Amino acid sequence: MAIFGSSSTVRAQTAATPALQQAIARFDDIVPHVKDLRDTDEHFDDYSARTGKRQRKGGEPSYRWSFAHTTGEMYLSYGPYRINSTEALAAGQLLHRAIRAAVDADAEQDPEGGRDLIFPDR
Numbered sequence: 001m002a003i004f005g006s007s008s009t010v011r012a013q014t015a016a017t018p019a020l021q022q023a024i025a026r027f028d029d030i031v032p033h034v035k036d037l038r039d040t041d042e043h044f045d046d047y048s049a050r051t052g053k054r055q056r057k058g059g060e061p062s063y064r065w066s067f068a069h070t071t072g073e074m075y076l077s078y079g080p081y082r083i084n085s086t087e088a089l090a091a092g093q094l095l096h097r098a099i100r101a102a103v104d105a106d107a108e109q110d111p112e113g114g115r116d117l118i119f120p121d122r
Helices: 007-013 018-030 034-042 044-048 053-058 085-107
Strands: 065-070 073-078 081-084
Touching: 018 085, 034 044, 034 053, 034 073, 034 081, 044 053, 073 085, 081 085
Parallel strands: none
Antiparallel strands: 065 073, 073 081
């Protein structure tokens, strides 16, 4: 799922423009538990067997994933963690556009001064 992307990767690899910083902050506000949800999803077998990282550290019980929807909105939940998937998708799209605006010009250039790496349509 797209919501399991992490803005910490963006911070580590990109000099953030003001627009990108704002998009990162919005994404983090909307999906504050994305790291925990990604960890649970990635290691679902461990969490099902009650041996997940958070379970070993603090005795977190096994929860079930649940999905709910209302008119125009969808929610993803795992125990105490809940994400409004509709808002997360919009924030993720905004973050994607901000990343592209911040890095596309540099990404198309060869850092060694050679030919452009991305060629225009012929």
